[in-house]
Amino acid sequence: MVEQILQVEHLEKYYQKKHVLHDINFHVDKGEVVTLLGPSGSGKSTLIRCLNGLEEYQQGTITFEGKQINPTEKNWQQIRQKIGMVFQSYDLFPNLTVMDNILLGPTKVQKQDKFAAKKEGLDLLTRVGLEDYANAYPRQLSGGQKQRVAIVRALALHPDFMLFDEVTASLDPEMVRGILNIIQDLADVDHMTMIVVTHEMNFAQQIADRVIFLEDGHILEQTPSKQFFSAPQTKRAQEFLDSMDF
Amino acid sequence: MDHSGISVLFEGTNFERLLGGLWVTVKIAAVALIVGLILGIVLGVLRTFKNRPLRVILRLYLEFFRIVPTVVLLFLFYYILPREMNFNLPGDQLATLVFALWVAAEMSDIVRGALISVPQHQRESGKAIGLNRYQLYRYVLIPQAISLEIPATINLATRVIKTTSLLMLISVMDVINIGQQIIEANNHTHPTGVFWVYGLIFLFYFLIDYPLSWWAKRLEKKRLERANG
Numbered sequence: 491m492v493e494q495i496l497q498v499e500h501l502e503k504y505y506q507k508k509h510v511l512h513d514i515n516f517h518v519d520k521g522e523v524v525t526l527l528g529p530s531g532s533g534k535s536t537l538i539r540c541l542n543g544l545e546e547y548q549q550g551t552i553t554f555e556g557k558q559i560n561p562t563e564k565n566w567q568q569i570r571q572k573i574g575m576v577f578q579s580y581d582l583f584p585n586l587t588v589m590d591n592i593l594l595g596p597t598k599v600q601k602q603d604k605f606a607a608k609k610e611g612l613d614l615l616t617r618v619g620l621e622d623y624a625n626a627y628p629r630q631l632s633g634g635q636k637q638r639v640a641i642v643r644a645l646a647l648h649p650d651f652m653l654f655d656e657v658t659a660s661l662d663p664e665m666v667r668g669i670l671n672i673i674q675d676l677a678d679v680d681h682m683t684m685i686v687v688t689h690e691m692n693f694a695q696q697i698a699d700r701v702i703f704l705e706d707g708h709i710l711e712q713t714p715s716k717q718f719f720s721a722p723q724t725k726r727a728q729e730f731l732d733s734m735d736f
Numbered sequence: 737m738d739h740s741g742i743s744v745l746f747e748g749t750n751f752e753r754l755l756g757g758l759w760v761t762v763k764i765a766a767v768a769l770i771v772g773l774i775l776g777i778v779l780g781v782l783r784t785f786k787n788r789p790l791r792v793i794l795r796l797y798l799e800f801f802r803i804v805p806t807v808v809l810l811f812l813f814y815y816i817l818p819r820e821m822n823f824n825l826p827g828d829q830l831a832t833l834v835f836a837l838w839v840a841a842e843m844s845d846i847v848r849g850a851l852i853s854v855p856q857h858q859r860e861s862g863k864a865i866g867l868n869r870y871q872l873y874r875y876v877l878i879p880q881a882i883s884l885e886i887p888a889t890i891n892l893a894t895r896v897i898k899t900t901s902l903l904m905l906i907s908v909m910d911v912i913n914i915g916q917q918i919i920e921a922n923n924h925t926h927p928t929g930v931f932w933v934y935g936l937i938f939l940f941y942f943l944i945d946y947p948l949s950w951w952a953k954r955l956e957k958k959r960l961e962r963a964n965g
């Protein structure tokens with residue numbers, strides 16, 4: 491039997507009065523890549539932000555690696571070391587060099603040995619083609635380079651699970667491919683478990699094992715990737731795919 | 737007797753006494769600034785927390801020191817508090833205390849303003865790598881806030897230094913008080929001494945404050961240039 495790493499049950503999320511997530515139920519298997527698709531404003535960001543405690547939810551449960559999460563800030567601080575997240579805005583810390591951005595989590599949060607962490611940081615930078623930029627400041631990097639560093643910064647904590655929220659959406663088109671290749675590589679080589687929110691449909695099709703389709707805060711379908719892109723179960727998903735023009 | 741006014745500055749130990757007064761002024765301003773800045777950073781950080789009662793109290797503290805004129809504060813602490821509360825401090829220490837509390841109040845507002853203008857994304861990416869609140873402030877938010885707040889802090893320092901001219905009102909032997917004594921003592925022999933003494937004091941203040949305000953302007957300009965690419 492495949493091991494489940496994450497279960498979400500009956501999750502409800504409100505922003506004040508506004509109900510943005512309705513009875514969300516899904517699970518993710520270990521090593522699985524799930525893409526979360528849906529129109530803008532359907533709640534994709536809100537949902538994955540709930541999964542690492544950046545948003546509070548009002549009802550329901552999240553179970554991670556077999557343990558139901560008690561959603562206090564203290565617990566989330568522990569869990570976030572296991573669930574890496576990369577955002578759309580490439581928000582490195584501008585006051586720190588690339589290497590110090592990467593080392594902050596491993597050395598301050600996880601108290602890893604600085605020397606070893608640095609060596610590993612360099613290996614990761616090499617992997618994304620940025621080994622020459624360890625001592626550069628974020629303002630000296632292009633958007634695509636910053637986003638690669640942001641991915642490395644998340645990986646340096648040895649997460650079991652990665653969340654990607656439209657990480658190529660604010661990049662110049664010529665930068666996009668490089669970032670997508672890195673994510674693809676994480677799936678193929680590291681068998682990283684991940685949830686990927688993207689509007690790059692070709693990429694979604696290529697990387698996903700399964701698609702979760704969200705609209706107006708409801709999960710309309712959860713379908714194996716092949717099937718979703720050839721014959722989705724719902725009319726709304728079909729319309730969404732038609733509108734995406736890929 | 738016919739003296740040219742300027743010689744009053746160099747008669748006897750006058751010049752040394754003026755320098756001594758300047759030292760008292762500078763010392764009070766410097767200690768008040770250092771203590772006030774540190775306290776102000778702490779208060780500024782606390783003012784960004786969600787705790788409502790804490791925020792209200794710190795806000796009232798700021799408004800008190802901002803609204804009440806510094807002269808009144810000095811009188812309050814020097815003449816009224818000792819009588820009412822049996823709280824006695826020599827004038828210079830008391831002045832240091834009042835100025836430090838004032839700097840802390842103003843600084844708390846500068847720090848708070850700088851902290852809340854650090855983009856929300858920074859806070860979230862810090863949390864996303866597992867930083868706790870202390871680490872988030874220590875490594876991410878405060879360093880970024882500091883580069884935003886340096887010009888305003890230097891401007892605060894120049895204001896504090898200028899305002900030390902009020903110290904004579906509570907009998908501190910600062911540079912102005914000593915200048916006043918020298919003028920009075922030499923009034924007969926050097927009727928124009930007042931110009932020279934105050935001229936020198938003007939020069940002292942100018943030499944301290946002008947470079948500071950020039951530096952603040954330059955840093956602000958550099959920061960804007962950098963922010964606009």
Ligand SMILES: Nc1ncnc2c1ncn2[C@@H]1O[C@H](COP(=O)(O)OP(=O)(O)O)[C@@H](O)[C@H]1O
Pocket residue numbers: 505508510528529530531532533534535536537
């Ligand atoms: N901080 C917020 N406060 C209030 N409403 C919000 C907030 N963030 C998002 N929303 C609303 O929640 C809904 C889902 O938004 P979001 O999760 O960003 O969607 P998506 O990522 O799919 O575009 C939208 O209607 C959006 O306007």
Ligand SMILES: [Mg+2]
Pocket residue numbers: 534535536656
């Ligand atoms: Mg979004």
